Amino acid sequence: MYLYTLRSVSSLLGFMVSGLVLTACGGGGGGTGGGSSSTTESPVPQKTFQRQIPLAGDSFTYQHQVKDDKGLSWTYYSTEIYWNPYRNATGSLSILNDKLPKTGYFFAGTNTSATFSYSSYYDANGAEILFSPRSASVLPCSFAQPYQTAQSPYTVGQSWDVNAVLGCNSGSAVSTYKTVRDTGNVAAVEDVTVAAGKFTALKEVMTLKEVTNRTTPSANVAETSKDLSRTCWRDTISGQYVKCVATGFDADFQSATPGGSKNLSISSELIGRLNISNAGVKVLPRFAGRWSLTIGADTRTNFIEIDQNGVVSKVFELSAGGLTTDATTQLLNASVSNEGDLSFTLSTPAANGINGMNGSFSGKLDTVVSGSGTLKLSNGYTGTWKMTRL
Template sequence: MRMRLLGLISATALTACGGGSDTTPAPTPAIPVAPAVPVTPQPPVVPPAPSTPAEPTPPVPVSPPTPTEPTPATPVTPPVPVAPPTTTSPGWPMVPPVTVMPPVPVTPPVTEPTVPATPATPASGPYTLPARTVGDFATYTDVTMGWKVSVTQRITKVNANGGWENADSVSQEKGPQTIEVFDGQGGMLSTNSSGYGCIVTYAPAALQAPPSASVGASFDYASTMSIPCSKEESSRALTSKGKVVAIESKTVAAGTFTALKIVSSETNFDLRTSGASANYWVEKTCWRDTVTGLIVACNTSTTSKGTGGMSYTSASELASFSQAATKREFLDPIRYAGPWTGSFGAYYGTCDVNITFTGVITGACKAAARATSVTGSVDKAGVVTLSMSVSGGATGTITGQAALFDMGGTLAGAAAPGNWALKHK
C-alpha cells in the first residue's frame, strides 16, 4: 500500500514543489460620485458667462420638481466647470467621491493584481515553476477507496542547477522517511519509496507536466524506471501524455488558487516478456497553481491488469504549505499528523504518541518506575501543550515547539530539570 500511495502522492508533486489563497480580493463596490453623471462620457458643461446671474444647472436632471437651489456638492460662488465623467474598467474599484471641489477625475489603481482578477478569462501563460528553498513544504491529503492519509513533503536540499530533494512523512505509516530527488525541471530522478528496499532511478527524469506551461500546450513524456535490487522485475516503462486545457479557480483545504487545469493519461508497464506483474493505466486531471507551481488537487482513475488487477479512484488536495520564493503559506496542524517517538528524560522515559489531522495528541510513556499517559495538542503555529498523567500519581503540564519532523521543549514539575524531544517515525 505504501508503494501505491506514495507513487500517487509523489507523482502529484512532481511538478509542484505560501498562507492561504492567491486569489485577489473582490473589488470594492463602486460608489457613485455626487452629483451623478451618465456613464456615457459627456462634453464639459460650459460655465455661465460672468454677467449672467443664473444659478449653475446640475449635470443630471433630477425628477420634477426641479430644485431651485444647487445641490450640496455643487459650489455656489463662483461657478466651477464640471469635470467630464470618468469611466472605469470592469472589475476595477471606483475612487470614492471627494468632498473638496472642484471634482477630480477617477483614476484606476496603480498596482496590478498578482493573479488574474477573473479566473474564467485570464491570460493563458506561460507559467513557470518558481525557485525552491530549503524548508519549503507541502502537505497533501489522499483518499483512495475510502482510506485517507496525509503526506508532508519538505525540501531538504537545493542544488546549483535548480534540482532539489524532498523528505516525506506519511501520517499512517512508520519507518524511514522517503527521499525523492528531482532535476531542475521538476522531473523525478530517484526515490526510495517503492518498497523494494533500494533506490529506484528514472532515466530520463520522469516528468508529468511541463515546468513552463500555457493553456493549449500538450506534452508527451517517456521514462524507464530501474529497480536494481529486485530479483523479479528489473525495470518498468512509464509514459505521460496530456494537455493544459484551461485556467480555473480551484478551492481546496489550503485556500483558493488560480490554476492550470492539466488532463493526462499515464501508463506504468512491467517490461518482462514473461511472468509480468500488473500493468497500470491512469487517467488524471490535476490543477497546478500559477503562482507557487504547486499541484493543488488531482483526481485520478487507475486500472491495473495482471496480478491483483483492479480499478479504483483517488482524490488528493493541498492541505498546508509554505514557500519562501513567493512568500505564500497556509499553516495547519495536519502537517504534523502521524506517529512520533522520543525521550522525556529519566522520569517519564520513552514516549510514543500519535497526532491526528486536527492536531490532537494521544499516547503513553514508559519508565522503569512508572507509566504515564499523554494527551495534548499542537496548533497551526506548532505550539505543543502536553498533559502528563502518571499512573496512580499527579498530573503535570509541559509545553514545547514543533517543526515538521521533530518537536521538543523543557521538562517541568516532577520531571525537571531536563528536556524532551520527539521525532516523526
C-alpha cells in the same frame, strides 16, 4: 533532518493578447478606391508561466479521498516539504546545484493509521530524477531518465509521453521496481479555488499506467498497480498541483471487502501551505504521521504518532529520570494545536516507577519536521526533548 517545498504564493495571471494589425493592399488605388483590401491577423503570442524555484522549508499539505465501487472510502493526508536545494554548492556537491530535494509524509486518516515517507529529487524544470520510498527494502531508487511531464516555462498545448523505469539498488545489483507510462497535455489555464486559496492553474489531462514488479518465493511477478485517468490543476507559480481527480484501478488501495474491487475514484486537494517564514494557510494535518522522540542526551529512538486532528498517541518505550514506560503507561490529555503547541502527560503504574510516576511534556513543533520542549517528572526531574520526522 529534512527540510523542503516550492514557494506557494499565488497570484492571478491574466492573458496578454495582442491587438489586430490591419493592413490594406490597393489594386491601383487608395483605400477608398475600387481595389480590393484584406486584413491580416498577427499571431497571438503564447502565454508562458515560469515556475519559481522552491525555497528550503516551503510545505504543502493535501487531503486525499478515495472511494471504491463497493461504497467503501478512505481518507488520507500528505505533506510535502522541500529542503536545501544545494544552491552555490562546491566540490562534489556542485553536481546537485539544480536538484530540488523534496520529502513527503503520508498519514492514513481512516481505516488505518499507517504512515510512510519518501524522498524525491527534482531538477530546475520540475522533472523527477530520483525516488526513494523510505519504507522499501531496496534503496535508493532512481529513474533511468528524468520523469518529465509539464515543464517550466509552462504553456497551453504542452504534451508529454513518458516511459519511465524506476530501478532500485539491492546490494550490488539494480532491479526494476516499477515501469510507468504517463501521457497527457496542458489543456487550459483556469482559476481554481481550493481550501488553501485561489490559484491560476494549468489544467492537465493525463493517463497513468504503472506496473510494479514484486518478488515471490518462486518467481518475479509483474502486476498492474495503476491504470488511471486523471485531471489535475497545477499552480502556475509554484508548479505544485493544487487539485486532482482520477478514476481507474489502483492496487495501492485494497478494499476491506473480500474480493472487493480496486476500481476507484480519487480526489486530492491542497488544504494547507506554508512558506519559510511560517506564513500561509496552517492546518493540523500538516503534523500528521510518525515522529521520533529523544530525551536529553539519550540517543535511543522513541516514537510519537499524531493524527490528522492533532491527537497524540505513543508507540514508544523510554527511560528518563526514574520514569520507565511500557505498554501499561497511559498517555493523558495529549494534543497538538494548529500553531504546533504540543503537550501530554504520561502516567505509569507504581511497579514501573518510583511509587508511580507522572511526567508532563510540553513544547512546540516549530516546523513540520522538528520540535523541542521540556519534560518534568513528579519526582522533580527536569529534562529536554526533541522530535523529528521519521
